[in-house]
Amino acid sequence: MASSSKAATSEGGAGHGDGVGRRDFLFIATGATAAVGTAAAIWPFLNNMNPAADTLALASIEVSLNGIEVGQAIKVSWRGKPVFIRHRTPEEIQAARDVDVSRLPDPEDDAKRVQKGHDDWLIVVGVCTHLGCIPLGTAQGETRGDYKGWFCPCHGSHYDTSGRIRRGPAPKNLEVPTYTFVNDTTIRIG
Amino acid sequence: MASMQGKPPAFNSAVVRWIDKRLPIFTFMHHEYGVFPTPRNFNYWWSFGGIAMVMLITMIVTGIVLAMNYTPHVDYAFDSVERIRRDVPQGWLIQYMHMNGASFFFIAVFIHLFRGMYYGSYKNPRELLWMLGVVILLLMMATAFMGYVLPWGQMSFWGATVITNLFSAIPVFGEDIVTFLWGGFSVDNPTLNRFFSLHYLLPFVIVGVVVLHIAAMHVAGSNNPTGIDPRGPQDTLPFSPYYVTKDGYAVVVFLIFYAIFVFFAPDFFGEPDNYTKANPLQTPAHIVPEWYFLPFYAVLRSIPDKLGGVIAMFGAIGILFLLPWLDTSRVRSGRFRPMFKWFFWVFVIDCLVLGWVGGNPADAEISILGMHIPLLWIGRLATFWYYFHFLILLPLLGKIERPLPLPASIADSVLKPAAAR
Numbered sequence: 249m250a251s252s253s254k255a256a257t258s259e260g261g262a263g264h265g266d267g268v269g270r271r272d273f274l275f276i277a278t279g280a281t282a283a284v285g286t287a288a289a290i291w292p293f294l295n296n297m298n299p300a301a302d303t304l305a306l307a308s309i310e311v312s313l314n315g316i317e318v319g320q321a322i323k324v325s326w327r328g329k330p331v332f333i334r335h336r337t338p339e340e341i342q343a344a345r346d347v348d349v350s351r352l353p354d355p356e357d358d359a360k361r362v363q364k365g366h367d368d369w370l371i372v373v374g375v376c377t378h379l380g381c382i383p384l385g386t387a388q389g390e391t392r393g394d395y396k397g398w399f400c401p402c403h404g405s406h407y408d409t410s411g412r413i414r415r416g417p418a419p420k421n422l423e424v425p426t427y428t429f430v431n432d433t434t435i436r437i438g
Numbered sequence: 439m440a441s442m443q444g445k446p447p448a449f450n451s452a453v454v455r456w457i458d459k460r461l462p463i464f465t466f467m468h469h470e471y472g473v474f475p476t477p478r479n480f481n482y483w484w485s486f487g488g489i490a491m492v493m494l495i496t497m498i499v500t501g502i503v504l505a506m507n508y509t510p511h512v513d514y515a516f517d518s519v520e521r522i523r524r525d526v527p528q529g530w531l532i533q534y535m536h537m538n539g540a541s542f543f544f545i546a547v548f549i550h551l552f553r554g555m556y557y558g559s560y561k562n563p564r565e566l567l568w569m570l571g572v573v574i575l576l577l578m579m580a581t582a583f584m585g586y587v588l589p590w591g592q593m594s595f596w597g598a599t600v601i602t603n604l605f606s607a608i609p610v611f612g613e614d615i616v617t618f619l620w621g622g623f624s625v626d627n628p629t630l631n632r633f634f635s636l637h638y639l640l641p642f643v644i645v646g647v648v649v650l651h652i653a654a655m656h657v658a659g660s661n662n663p664t665g666i667d668p669r670g671p672q673d674t675l676p677f678s679p680y681y682v683t684k685d686g687y688a689v690v691v692f693l694i695f696y697a698i699f700v701f702f703a704p705d706f707f708g709e710p711d712n713y714t715k716a717n718p719l720q721t722p723a724h725i726v727p728e729w730y731f732l733p734f735y736a737v738l739r740s741i742p743d744k745l746g747g748v749i750a751m752f753g754a755i756g757i758l759f760l761l762p763w764l765d766t767s768r769v770r771s772g773r774f775r776p777m778f779k780w781f782f783w784v785f786v787i788d789c790l791v792l793g794w795v796g797g798n799p800a801d802a803e804i805s806i807l808g809m810h811i812p813l814l815w816i817g818r819l820a821t822f823w824y825y826f827h828f829l830i831l832l833p834l835l836g837k838i839e840r841p842l843p844l845p846a847s848i849a850d851s852v853l854k855p856a857a858a859r
């Protein structure tokens with residue numbers, strides 16, 4: 249770099265000893281400004297594709313738990329995705345707690361996946377963590393897989409009564425959304 | 439382009455001469471498509487490039503007309519396509535031409551690609567020409583995938599969901615990338631809108647790459663069934679009228695097959711589930727991609743790890759970029775490669791097996807002689823062979839195979855057997 253710039257001065261005959269350094273500086277500064285400017289110009293076009301404010305605003309819903317009998321489950325729609333709400337039987341809770349957590353593909357305690365005092369309510373996002381299909385097992389009569397929770401027919405993932413992945417290609421447990429109990433029979437998701 | 443330097447032809451029309459002097463478009467066409475010296479020994483496998491071009495134009499023309507009646511909104515998209523089929527004059531024809539046209543475009547391009555593999559058309563000096571072809575294939579896949587989402591049926595929706603979710607396998611940024619692709623928290627209206635926008639754009643990008651692809655071909659010249667270079671005028675024919683007519687005939691025959699499907703079996707390649715409107719709360723029991731994606735889908739499913747599966751699937755296309763350097767044989771045409779010739783057909787069968795596995799449910803089995811063999815194993819074997827073919831076999835064959843003697847010239851290879859008869 250340095251040697252070629254020297255040659256350039258003597259040929260160009262700029263006359264000033266410091267002309268070289270100044271030119272290099274201007275060259276680099278122009279290049280850097282152009283690069284930053286280009287990135288800044290591209291950014292709005294990319295960010296434009298992220299979720300819009302109104303899409304983000306749809307983010308929370310209230311659901312009444314009245315009428316969901318023990319042993320039943322329902323499906324509600326939240327942010328365009330299904331959420332499974334299961335009213336678990338004591339046996340289902342027991343089954344979820346009797347597992348050696350350390351041997352699960354995605355180790356997580358059942359107690360951490362429900363809210364204290366509401367152990368009978370399991371609330372999970374009904375989207376298979378493999379590639380996004382909706383597992384079967386919420387409606388009466390659907391297959392619930394080998395672990396009595398949910399079964400994803402797309403590529404065969406089995407979930408247990410805590411919504412945890414037990415077998416199949418899915419890498420993670422069904423996601424627990426953020427939700428709060430507004431009162432004993434109503435929850436707010438999101 | 440080398441042939442541009444030739445003498446301009448004497449045009450009869452004064453208007454043509456006037457324009458040509460200022461913008462030598464006629465001279466260009468004359469050199470590149472009129473007298474362009476083309477090997478005299480093409481077989482019909484060489485017609486599939488032209489056929490693919492005709493299909494690309496068909497897709498663009500039918501697509502632009504469809505877009506005039508199509509509504510890219512989750513509440514209306516499905517009904518607007520039904521309306522095109524039922525109420526819009528000739529809409530049924532144009533919609534079926536577009537829907538089946540995608541399949542026939544892929545048929546033409548796949549044949550074109552296997553032609554190149556058999557005759558070594560990717561070898562020096564045609565590496566870049568080949569790589570531009572692979573770029574076209576990738577763009578076609580993206581275009582067809584997004585087009586399939588537009589009618590907003592059950593398969594549209596769940597295909598889009600599964601394929602976009604592939605990106606969630608990317609470590610750290612995966613989830614953010616998927617949200618970015620969707621423009622929301624699931625496949626929804628923003629997704630449909632952007633897919634329509636890109637589905638309109640990408641075919642024209644394909645046109646651009648096709649222009650480069652053909653420009654590169656006119657620099658290197660066409661390969662031919664013997665794989666040896668033309669040595670002089672006795673080895674070539676002017677493109678027009680010889681190959682204009684030969685390709686024209688092939689195009690017509692191909693279009694007859696296309697028309698049979700458009701008119702008599704328009705849903706042959708489709709999925710009945712796509713005639714049900716998309717329901718984000720219900721996944722169909724058995725989701726499959728379009729047939730042209732099945733081999734790649736089988737590769738994806740044969741790897742038990744999520745990220746690994748995604749890498750293997752994209753790698754299956756990516757490896758085509760390296761083909762010119764993986765094949766170490768200096769002989770181009772499979773005709774003179776006694777071992778490669780057979781492995782080529784094994785590879786074709788391997789791809790068909792992958793396609794068949796990809797079209798079946800993940801847990802399917804077949805019973806051969808009373809044994810129940812899970813298709814998953816067959817898929818794994820076929821995936822292994824796919825990579826083995828490129829990474830081990832092709833580099834090795836070039837070293838151990840003894841090619842047959844090459845003919846002295848193209849003219850020789852054509853005329854000698856004819857004289858012997």
Ligand code: HEM
Pocket residue numbers: 494497498499500501502503504505508519533536537540543578581582583585586587588589637638640641642644
């Ligand atoms: C590379 C060329 C193209 C390919 C491979 C392609 C592929 C497809 C596919 C597979 C579908 C789904 C058809 C169905 O299953 O019902 C589709 C739909 C559609 N395409 Fe294209 N397309 C191409 C070019 C275009 C162009 C240039 C336009 C112009 C805007 C266009 C507009 C549409 C529209 C409006 C639909 C929705 C209506 C329908 O489903 O038939 N396409 N395309």
Ligand code: FES
Pocket residue numbers: 376377378379380381400401402403404405416417418
């Ligand atoms: S999407 Fe559920 S197993 Fe693949």
